Amino acid sequence: MVDIYWRIAMEGDQTSLRRPGGSRGGFAPDLPDALAPGRRGGAADSFTHADYMAEVIRSAEESGFVGGLLPSFPHTDDPWAAAAILAAETRTWRFMVAFQPGFLHPVQAARMSATLQRATGGRLVYNIISGGGGPAQLWWGDAIDHDDRYARTSEFLDVLKGVWYGDGNFQHEGRFYTVRDGGLPELLAGQPFPEIFFSGSSPAAIDAAGRHADYYLSWLEPFDALAAKFASVRAAATKPPKFAVRIDVLARETEEEAWAEIAAGWSAAPETEESAGDSVGWRRSQDFTAGADRADHRALEVEPNVWGGFHRLRPGPAFGLVGSYRQVADRLNELIALGVDAFILAGVPHLEEARRVGRHVLPLLHQPAGKA
Numbered sequence: 001m002v003d004i005y006w007r008i009a010m011e012g013d014q015t016s017l018r019r020p021g022g023s024r025g026g027f028a029p030d031l032p033d034a035l036a037p038g039r040r041g042g043a044a045d046s047f048t049h050a051d052y053m054a055e056v057i058r059s060a061e062e063s064g065f066v067g068g069l070l071p072s073f074p075h076t077d078d079p080w081a082a083a084a085i086l087a088a089e090t091r092t093w094r095f096m097v098a099f100q101p102g103f104l105h106p107v108q109a110a111r112m113s114a115t116l117q118r119a120t121g122g123r124l125v126y127n128i129i130s131g132g133g134g135p136a137q138l139w140w141g142d143a144i145d146h147d148d149r150y151a152r153t154s155e156f157l158d159v160l161k162g163v164w165y166g167d168g169n170f171q172h173e174g175r176f177y178t179v180r181d182g183g184l185p186e187l188l189a190g191q192p193f194p195e196i197f198f199s200g201s202s203p204a205a206i207d208a209a210g211r212h213a214d215y216y217l218s219w220l221e222p223f224d225a226l227a228a229k230f231a232s233v234r235a236a237a238t239k240p241p242k243f244a245v246r247i248d249v250l251a252r253e254t255e256e257e258a259w260a261e262i263a264a265g266w267s268a269a270p271e272t273e274e275s276a277g278d279s280v281g282w283r284r285s286q287d288f289t290a291g292a293d294r295a296d297h298r299a300l301e302v303e304p305n306v307w308g309g310f311h312r313l314r315p316g317p318a319f320g321l322v323g324s325y326r327q328v329a330d331r332l333n334e335l336i337a338l339g340v341d342a343f344i345l346a347g348v349p350h351l352e353e354a355r356r357v358g359r360h361v362l363p364l365l366h367q368p369a370g371k372a
């Protein structure tokens, strides 16, 4: 079965790819089309960003997605807190919390996770990210260099698992953490350990993923590059993980309609700045379109329907799928055939696009788990 998740817009949401800037979800309540929260008769209404996220989650759950990725950036709400707030809105929805292990002590992470598992019947999933360096990393107060971040991530997960299963006997003396007689209290012990989706394209990431990933999670790339990356993860793994890909989809009845949407967004898009970080994955994604004519959005279509310009139209990674419902479904089916076991799909605005993708694309996929 292929698990299909939807992304939750933790940074607020745009009304379309044609309009840069988020007017949904609370980060610009004064814009005329702001939604949850917004203004009524000039005064603030009482809706919050959590109300908008809850709407997206209900829409996605009803549309057949099994859960959602809650990303974590300096400009987003915090995914742990959001998951706790939103869990009561759903019964089966899985919350994939993105977090950088370095920012949390693993014992505290174990307690928080066990509490969430107990309260939600085991619906917490991890997206382990280790950061992109640069100014954003320092914003978090984290000055550790790239490969050491992965060493810390790896040790963090060792300690987290040690505490989870520790029974009061877990001992750890490491480079970053020391724990004596660790383990969860009886009340919290015995919960299922959250599935680990592990992200990162660098050799250090692939090495750590090989030790810890249940799913190796990548941004979309040209399919050959993705297949080669999966092979290197398999080769580095003690136990080969499953594979997952995070993909923006812009799917319409016809491919002409889909590309018209991209063209309109492209002409309204602001110039983006080069990332100042150390992310190998981001550099890879930019290299795939190096030399392409930036004035021509179609020049960024590196293979049929695989388009590398989404980062210009909304915050997030470069690559996604553009085309008719059938074309997008066919590409997703090719990825399933290539060994992908789970997708995290996204579209702007996340509320309406969850329904569109749920209605028109998910039924065309091979073996979707969905809401069978």
Ligand SMILES: Cc1cc2nc3c(=O)[nH]c(=O)nc-3n(C[C@H](O)[C@H](O)[C@H](O)COP(=O)(O)O)c2cc1C
Pocket: 070, 071, 072, 073, 098, 129, 130, 131, 132, 133, 199, 200, 201, 202, 203, 204, 205, 217, 218, 219, 246, 278, 279, 280, 281, 282
């Ligand atoms: C699917 C996916 C989701 C990510 N989500 C986040 C995120 O929510 N917050 C964040 O700071 N970084 C996120 N990242 C970026 C990672 O923190 C990291 O910068 C990136 O994977 C580069 O690592 P690398 O240098 O090993 O390639 C994500 C990466 C991937 C592949």
